[in-house]
Amino acid sequence: QKEVEQDPGPLSVPEGAIVSLNCTYSNSAFQYFMWYRQYSRKGPELLMYTYSSGNKEDGRFTAQVDKSSKYISLFIRDSQPSDSATYLCAMNDQGAQKLVFGQGTRLTINP
Amino acid sequence: GAVVSQHPSWVICKSGTSVKIECRSLDFQATTMFWYRQFPKKSLMLMATSNEGSKATYEQGVEKDKFLINHASLTLSTLTVTSAHPEDSSFYICSALDRNEQFFGPGTRLTVL
Numbered sequence: 668q669k670e671v672e673q674d675p676g677p678l679s680v681p682e683g684a685i686v687s688l689n690c691t692y693s694n695s696a697f698q699y700f701m702w703y704r705q706y707s708r709k710g711p712e713l714l715m716y717t718y719s720s721g722n723k724e725d726g727r728f729t730a731q732v733d734k735s736s737k738y739i740s741l742f743i744r745d746s747q748p749s750d751s752a753t754y755l756c757a758m759n760d761q762g763a764q765k766l767v768f769g770q771g772t773r774l775t776i777n778p
Numbered sequence: 779g780a781v782v783s784q785h786p787s788w789v790i791c792k793s794g795t796s797v798k799i800e801c802r803s804l805d806f807q808a809t810t811m812f813w814y815r816q817f818p819k820k821s822l823m824l825m826a827t828s829n830e831g832s833k834a835t836y837e838q839g840v841e842k843d844k845f846l847i848n849h850a851s852l853t854l855s856t857l858t859v860t861s862a863h864p865e866d867s868s869f870y871i872c873s874a875l876d877r878n879e880q881f882f883g884p885g886t887r888l889t890v891l
Contacts, residue, residue, distance in 0.1 A: 716879070
């Protein structure tokens with residue numbers, strides 16, 4: 668079993684839809700959870716950073732962490748074509764050191 | 779946010795040659811940098827952790843004699859793929875640690891013929 672599981676998609680939704688992206692993990696020691704966005708042939712850029720459980724909101728993006736279920740989510744409201752990218756979850760127990768990444772979900776927002 | 783650059787952005791080389799990839803933190807000093815490898819439609823796989831002034835720490839299964847890492851200054855880490863073979867063709871991405879966040883470079887696409 669992989670430490671972090673993420674559905675690779677692809678996921679295609681119409682513009683304006685709410686998008687839900689998810690990851691599950693097996694290591695209960697994980698406390699730091701991140702979501703990265705990666706455009707084709709580019710490096711990942713950090714979208715959201717959450718410590719422990721709870722919700723965090725930033726503009727159209729909301730990150731949720733449920734440590735009891737070992738489940739994290741990223742919601743995108745009012746999705747735009749520019750949101751089309753691969754979204755990677757990442758996590759560890761040491762802050763930003765040695766991140767463990769999910770496989771990434773390829774998302775396409777159709778105009 | 780902090781900016782990390784990589785050079786070159788893409789490289790094609792013949793089998794058996796060596797290729798050097800540079801990773802630079804442009805507006806901050808990074809004592810720790812990371813090197814990742816990413817296959818098409820796959821996630822990032824950590825290859826090694828590079829610490830300024832000391833030897834790199836390699837992940838299990840990564841050949842340290844094949845993937846040479848040098849972190850000689852606080853703004854530069856290099857990855858040299860020695861005696862490259864077609865199976866080394868991949869997208870190599872570095873990141874630099876600034877406080878408690880990793881900032882990623884744009885990646886280098888290596889194609890070995």
